[in-house]
Amino acid sequence: MPRNRISPVRQMHPPLSRRRLLQAGAGLLGMSVLGVGPAAAATALDFDELYGKISVLGLSFSDKVKSLAGKKVAMRGFMAPPLKAEADFFVLTEIPMALCPFCSSDADWPDNIVVIRLDRAQTFEQANALIEVEGTLEVGSWTDPATGFVSLLRIVGAHFHAV
Amino acid sequence: MRSLLAALVATTCLVSVAEAATVFPLDRATILAGSPFDMKVEFDAVVASGDVTVTINGEPAEKVLGKSVAFVEKEKGVDASAVIVRAASIAKPGTYTVEAKAGGETKTVVWEVFATPSTPTAKNVIFFLGDGLSVAHRTGARLMSKGMHEGKADGRLNMDDIPPVAFIGTSATNAVATDSANTMSAYMTGHKTAVNAIGVYADRTKDPFDDPRVENIAEALRRTTKKSIGVVATSEIEDATPAAVVGHTRLRAEKAALVNDFFAVKPEVILGGGSAYFLGKATPGSKRKDDKDYVQLFRDAGYTLATSKDELATAAGTNSGKILGLFHTGNMDVTLDREFLKKGTVSKFPNQPGLVQMTQVAIDELAKNPDGFFLMVEGSSIDKMSHPMDWDRALVETIEFDKAIGVAVEFARTHPDTLIVVTGDHTHGVSIIGTVDDDKPGADMREKVGTYAEAGFPNYEDKDGDGYPDRVDVSRRLMLFANNFPDYYETFRPKLDGPFEPAVKNEKGEYVANEQYKDVPGAVLRTGNIPRNGDTAVHAVDDVVLQATGPGAEGFRGYMEQSDVYRALVDALAIAPVQN
Numbered sequence: 001m002p003r004n005r006i007s008p009v010r011q012m013h014p015p016l017s018r019r020r021l022l023q024a025g026a027g028l029l030g031m032s033v034l035g036v037g038p039a040a041a042a043t044a045l046d047f048d049e050l051y052g053k054i055s056v057l058g059l060s061f062s063d064k065v066k067s068l069a070g071k072k073v074a075m076r077g078f079m080a081p082p083l084k085a086e087a088d089f090f091v092l093t094e095i096p097m098a099l100c101p102f103c104s105s106d107a108d109w110p111d112n113i114v115v116i117r118l119d120r121a122q123t124f125e126q127a128n129a130l131i132e133v134e135g136t137l138e139v140g141s142w143t144d145p146a147t148g149f150v151s152l153l154r155i156v157g158a159h160f161h162a163v
Numbered sequence: 164m165r166s167l168l169a170a171l172v173a174t175t176c177l178v179s180v181a182e183a184a185t186v187f188p189l190d191r192a193t194i195l196a197g198s199p200f201d202m203k204v205e206f207d208a209v210v211a212s213g214d215v216t217v218t219i220n221g222e223p224a225e226k227v228l229g230k231s232v233a234f235v236e237k238e239k240g241v242d243a244s245a246v247i248v249r250a251a252s253i254a255k256p257g258t259y260t261v262e263a264k265a266g267g268e269t270k271t272v273v274w275e276v277f278a279t280p281s282t283p284t285a286k287n288v289i290f291f292l293g294d295g296l297s298v299a300h301r302t303g304a305r306l307m308s309k310g311m312h313e314g315k316a317d318g319r320l321n322m323d324d325i326p327p328v329a330f331i332g333t334s335a336t337n338a339v340a341t342d343s344a345n346t347m348s349a350y351m352t353g354h355k356t357a358v359n360a361i362g363v364y365a366d367r368t369k370d371p372f373d374d375p376r377v378e379n380i381a382e383a384l385r386r387t388t389k390k391s392i393g394v395v396a397t398s399e400i401e402d403a404t405p406a407a408v409v410g411h412t413r414l415r416a417e418k419a420a421l422v423n424d425f426f427a428v429k430p431e432v433i434l435g436g437g438s439a440y441f442l443g444k445a446t447p448g449s450k451r452k453d454d455k456d457y458v459q460l461f462r463d464a465g466y467t468l469a470t471s472k473d474e475l476a477t478a479a480g481t482n483s484g485k486i487l488g489l490f491h492t493g494n495m496d497v498t499l500d501r502e503f504l505k506k507g508t509v510s511k512f513p514n515q516p517g518l519v520q521m522t523q524v525a526i527d528e529l530a531k532n533p534d535g536f537f538l539m540v541e542g543s544s545i546d547k548m549s550h551p552m553d554w555d556r557a558l559v560e561t562i563e564f565d566k567a568i569g570v571a572v573e574f575a576r577t578h579p580d581t582l583i584v585v586t587g588d589h590t591h592g593v594s595i596i597g598t599v600d601d602d603k604p605g606a607d608m609r610e611k612v613g614t615y616a617e618a619g620f621p622n623y624e625d626k627d628g629d630g631y632p633d634r635v636d637v638s639r640r641l642m643l644f645a646n647n648f649p650d651y652y653e654t655f656r657p658k659l660d661g662p663f664e665p666a667v668k669n670e671k672g673e674y675v676a677n678e679q680y681k682d683v684p685g686a687v688l689r690t691g692n693i694p695r696n697g698d699t700a701v702h703a704v705d706d707v708v709l710q711a712t713g714p715g716a717e718g719f720r721g722y723m724e725q726s727d728v729y730r731a732l733v734d735a736l737a738i739a740p741v742q743n
Binding site: 051054055056058060095096108109110111124128143148150152 | 470
């Protein structure tokens with residue numbers, strides 16, 4: 001699948017692309033860096049690897065996502081503006097979201113989002129800042145009973161840190 | 164909750180007084196004769212049913228409206244009473260004075276019920292809506308597409324030959340400022356409403372589906388004619404503008420419900436993005452919260468489905484008479500990305516048609532109906548690219564929009580019974596102030612901005628003659644600025660790597676400049692002048708220009724409210740002839 005990013009930095013200033021360097025680093029170092037414990041090594045998962053097929057009539061999960069269902073994963077991305085600063089639920093996006101779909105009636109989520117459910121509430125990280133999330137991948141449609149938010153991919157029992 | 168007849172006895176007993184009740188439709192409403200609408204009276208306090216009377220021209224409301232009147236002692240979530248009449252209608256044109264009384268308090272509003280001429284002047288109407296289309300977009304599209312030397316344009320846009328006939332006031336019922344929901348709703352129903360509302364007056368209860376409804380043009384055409392209906396947009400088809408042709412909700416964000424409304428009306432041609440709201444929730448990519456599969460439902464209703472430009476071409480050749488074209492899960496990519504830069508989401512959806520092809524297919528299909536048609540074509544992303552101040556994308560969208568207008572103008576040459584309207588739904592605070600010239604000395608981009616004589620002329624080229632500039636990143640470019648903005652980095656350059664995202668939200672809920680543009684050479688931080696919770700540049704309150712050509716164009720003149728435009732449209736089609 002062709003890569004699709006709309007991050008403007010990447011091509012204007014390749015040397016400055018912190019994100020790209022970090023991604024490359026994560027790829028090279030792999031599990032030894034991202035592992036959270038000897039029994040629960042997290043596999044790095046990139047936004048480009050979520051879907052095998054993207055079409056008007058629906059997406060299909062990639063083989064990698066299917067094989068990682070129920071397992072520990074680590075993803076890097078940006079924290080979409082949450083409804084409140086302290087929350088145990090937020091949306092991870094590939095690029096910083098200029099709009100807040102929770103807040104604005106005009107905005108809508110991109111296709112490739114991942115819902116993060118934290119094991120404990122953490123404070124909002126700057127939308128300009130790249131974060132890394134680790135937790136257990138859940139695959140398949142699920143409706144959050146509290147908010148009615150429908151998600152296809154979730155990382156649960158998660159925690160995150162700025163990178 | 165109690166229901167009872169409106170022919171209630173007025174008494175003079177002391178009650179908790181309802182002050183300044185609200186009556187929907189609002190004072191000065193204009194109502195198409197015979198069109199169904201809901202009437203609601205919202206009292207400011209709980210009142211006793213026996214103290215309430217609602218009369219129209221002195222007669223009980225029920226008698227005039229032909230429907231029973233329901234009294235709600237206490238509305239949900241509101242400590243006050245209301246009177247509601249659903250699907251009322253008034254057949255006879257004239258002035259109607261509505262008096263709502265509760266005890267000693269009276270609220271009076273006046274409606275005008277209008278009929279149309281008995282004979283139509285137009286058989287077909289093609290309504291072009293450039294979302295956010297402002298004067299700067301037209302000027303910029305002309306300069307970019309056609310060029311200029313010695314102060315005279317080197318060519319004309321299609322819209323340049325459609326006479327400007329009216330200035331349109333776009334304000335909402337609840338604010339001087341406005342959005343695409345209430346503006347298009349006013350065009351398509353003849354009733355102004357509140358920001359975010361479509362096909363309804365905005366009442367005080369939270370439920371986005373209980374607000375007083377008014378008839379939209381699609382429903383009016385279904386009720387009174389055998390004409391075909393088409394809706395074409397480059398946004399999600401359930402986005403505010405296209406949805407306002409068919410929909411009813413207080414909140415434009417209720418997109419799943421707006422798909423239901425499309426299915427209820429079943430326009431013969433539906434082309435745009437937004438398939439995510441047509442898929443059942445179990446399908447990855449769906450944004451519905453139920454299991455309804457509208458792709459299948461439309462197929463079962465006889466629609467030919469197209470999901471790419473090739474399939475659209477194939478669908479155009481079938482005889483199903485109905486085409487559902489969905490070309491993206493969300494908003495379709497803009498022309499600059501789709502045809503030239505291949506950015507945005509073009510790699511995921513590489514075969515999206517453009518507005519020109521969609522307009523051509525729609526007209527060809529709809530024109531098969533001997534009774535004529537109504538087609539709405541939206542250049543959706545003129546607005547969607549103007550919000551983030553991505554002026555190159557907004558201007559190229561305007562050029563594409565103009566080419567789609569050219570398709571309609573060509574059709575009207577052989578079908579002179581076609582009324583073409585070209586307008587925006589609101590404006591943006593954008594102006595062209597000159598050029599920016601990379602070849603001026605130094606590294607300070609601000610000093611390269613050319614104003615007055617220093618502006619010279621831009622050096623876009625169109626060597627292949629396709630009407631689009633071969634490149635937008637030429638050395639001397641048009642310089643546009645928004646007069647309002649969040650904090651952002653002004654780069655003075657086209658955003659070749661994808662649509663501009665000027666600001667992102669911080670932990671305090673404030674939008675701050677997107678640092679991804681901080682290190683672009685010459686970028687300068689502009690401190691915003693709108694509230695910090697504003698993510699992008701906003702709509703302007705300035706009038707919109709309306710242009711019209713063909714039979715019925717004479718119905719547009721001078722200053723008009725957006726809701727007045729509806730009357731000119733239905734007059735041209737004569738869908739409510741005076742009953743004798």
